[in-house]
Amino acid sequence: MPRSVPGRIKASYWIETPLDPHRAAEAMAGEQSSGTFLKLARETDELRDRHAAQVDSVTQLTTADTPSLPGAMPGEVYHRANITLSWPTINVGTSLPNLMATVLGNLTELRELSGIRLSRLALPDEFLEAHPGPRFSITGTRQLTGCNEGPLIGTIIKPSVGLTPEETAELVGELIEAGIDFIKDDELIANPPYSPLAKRVPAVMRVINDYAQRTGRKPMYAFNITGDIDEMRRQHDLVVEHEGTCVMASMNWIGLASLQALSQHTSVPIHGHRNGWGLFYRSPSIGIDYPAYQTLLRLAGADHLHVNGLGSKFAEADASVIDSATACLTPLLHRSERDDRAMPVFSSAQTVHQASNTFKALGSTDLIYTCGGGIMGHPNGVAAGCRSIRAAWAAAASGTPLGEHAHQEPDLEVALRAFASPFSG
Known part of the structure; x- marks a missing residue:
């Protein structure tokens, strides 16, 4: 900006x-x-x-x-x-x-x-x-997760819909034991009758809190509380009551004023999902470019913002993805006492293949790298999937080619064979 x-x-x-x-x-x-x-x-x-x-x-x-x-x-x-x-x-x-x-x-x-x-x-x-902006930003997110360096390795609950609260909690248990840093609800599930937040939040947080007591490490779970203003405030309070550390909302559908109201109420980071973004960017002839769009969402209080991913299943060009992430990491107010950046969230068909190019293009690891199938689809299970993604980012940070690094990382070697190359270059 x-x-x-x-x-x-x-x-x-x-x-x-x-x-x-x-x-x-x-x-x-x-x-x-x-x-x-x-x-x-x-x-x-x-x-x-x-x-x-x-x-x-x-x-x-x-x-x-x-x-x-x-x-x-x-x-x-x-x-x-x-x-x-x-x-x-x-x-x-x-x-x-x-x-x-x-x-x-x-x-x-x-x-x-x-x-x-x-x-x-x-x-x-x-x-x-006049706008407080992100209340937690990158620094607060790292403090809450204990992940002080490198990207936060994350995933999305899959299948996106259909799991009961108990089934969701069971999957969360597998993921956190595998070493995941961040888990989010899919944008398609918020507070449905088959998995109401009143049951999903305590079930999931019981597993996470038990793990944190045993290990001293507490992964972050972003509960999708998208709804009207009063509903989001109530669901936020439910998450905090059970010691949750993040809430999520669909930015385009709640609107700027609702996001501001949620930010003024919240005591945990807001994970901003931009589903519907294609309405703004897919036509070159009408819409909003992300550098302007993310400015508004950050001022309204979003701590994390989705930017798609390189080689994704979506239509957005890779250069646009990097421009979006760079915009999120660029301060609005050039003053050191207030961190008003938003943590960019890379997602959509991300696997071990995109880590190196993401790091080279962005020049930063201040990001959340979310892989759904890229972790849970690993042939040797979710723990191997997590290890393979961490190994890919270690290779990226050291400048080592993936294939070469895979010689000493068997989970990465399996992932390279299991997952196809990215959808785009």
């Missing part, structure tokens, strides 16, 4: 328009501040001076013969450009929902635009400082 801009909110976009891009940018600025479709008497020069959005820059790119999105004004050619607009902070105060209504809002429906993506947000210090 760019350094903060004193006094003004800045938003950068990619746009496509049948108009001259400068004219389109002016229409965007007017629509999202003091202007409307006609001149009004009360839109005085003084009011515009105080509240009007400004066009800070326009950089023309390529052109296209046809519009990317339907409904735009007709034109002979469609111009593509990068633009930046800015607003005085007084227009929105420090409200995250109203920030989004201002910087995106009606822009996605303007007939002047045949394509628009919000790519970056640069927020002034007074806006950033």
Whole structure:
């Protein structure tokens, strides 16, 4: 994220328009501040001076013969450009929902635009400082898990749905005995009748707490408490009552305001799942780029944020995955006394194969590396699966080729044969 801009909110976009891009940018600025479709008497020069959005820059790119999105004004050619607009902070105060209504809002429906993506947000210090952000971040997550170096090796409860509380607890017992650092509910299970949190939380935490008493090590379990605000608060309290150390929510479906309310209530980290993210990134012609999106979720209080994974089963390009993770690890406020980073969570068909490239591309082990099938599908069981993933990351950190390191790590050797190469390069 760019350094903060004193006094003004800045938003950068990619746009496509049948108009001259400068004219389109002016229409965007007017629509999202003091202007409307006609001149009004009360839109005085003084009011515009105080509240009007400004066009800070326009950089023309390529052109296209046809519009990317339907409904735009007709034109002979469609111009593509990068633009930046800015607003005085007084227009929105420090409200995250109203920030989004201002910087995106009606822009996605303007007939002047045949394509628009919000790519970056640069927020002034007074806006950033008004939001506590992640309460635990990377440092707090490491303290709670006792995992002080390397990635947190994690997994997801599989099958995603259908296990009873007792069956879930039995699987958790196998995983923690195997040495896992982090376990999460799948996003498809929250509080269903066959496995209500009122039963799943005590069953799972009984196993984890017994293990912690015996070993002094307490893996983290992220319980999916997605629901309305009151429900999430109740379920959070249930998790804490049973000495749980993490809750999870589906960010896109609870919304920014609910995430903020949960963050103000919580005493454990919030694991932010971004299911539904494809709505924002899969079309290059409309949506939000992750650097802007994750800024909002961090300000609202997410401690961990999903970024997909390299060579995953999903459509997102590997370069975009790394850009997303890098954005999560980039401070918003450049002040040492407050850690406002979010721990990136790599997932989706991750196995031993992607560890080395992930480390090389990101240059950090401040991450959670979650493998469902990549651990539980190991031919020699979940313990061997955990050991194989740790061995792959040890090889990555030392710069040793996987095949070479596998000569002294039999579980890794088996995993290399058992799991196919990643879906993409």
